[in-house]
Amino acid sequence: MLILVNTNESRLMTYSPARMGLLACFALILGCGGSGPETGTLDGQVLLKGAPYSKPAELAIISMETGQAATAPLDAEGRFQFAGKIVVGNYTAYLTPAKPKENAEQPMSVTIDTSVPDQYWNEATSPLKITIKQGNNSETLNLE
Numbered sequence: 391m392l393i394l395v396n397t398n399e400s401r402l403m404t405y406s407p408a409r410m411g412l413l414a415c416f417a418l419i420l421g422c423g424g425s426g427p428e429t430g431t432l433d434g435q436v437l438l439k440g441a442p443y444s445k446p447a448e449l450a451i452i453s454m455e456t457g458q459a460a461t462a463p464l465d466a467e468g469r470f471q472f473a474g475k476i477v478v479g480n481y482t483a484y485l486t487p488a489k490p491k492e493n494a495e496q497p498m499s500v501t502i503d504t505s506v507p508d509q510y511w512n513e514a515t516s517p518l519k520i521t522i523k524q525g526n527n528s529e530t531l532n533l534e
Contacts, residue, residue: 429475430522434529436468436485438506443468443533445503446488451481451520452513461486476522483531484516506533 432451436443449470452459458477462470485506490498502511509515510533518531
């Protein structure tokens with residue numbers, strides 16, 4: 391039982407556990423105004439001039455409207471799969487150098503593959519646009 395003191399009337403007010411539980415349920419219902427933004431997943435493949443891009447890199451996406459961003463590593467066939475959900479909307483896609491392995495014994499230099507045109511390494515110049523819709527999304531990105 392919860393006891394509250396009403397300082398305006400100088401009397402004790404008591405609330406039963408059932409009444410407190412009911413109040414807590416109403417607070418949760420009213421306080422949780424929805425399930426959040428709509429989301430989707432994203433996977434696909436990066437091609438360089440029609441062939442799978444096989445060099446170490448990551449694909450990054452950023453929404454210029456909201457600032458939402460995410461990255462996914464490319465495998466040896468240029469395939470990628472973003473972990474988790476991505477908020478629906480319009481994104482610019484671009485490449486980033488692969489992150490060095492945390493357990494590497496020697497420091498690793500980060501380099502940009504010069505066989506890929508410079509525009510694809512920068513979110514401000516990349517022409518790659520992706521629209522994430524609710525549900526599963528798959529994209530093939532061809533770097534010319």
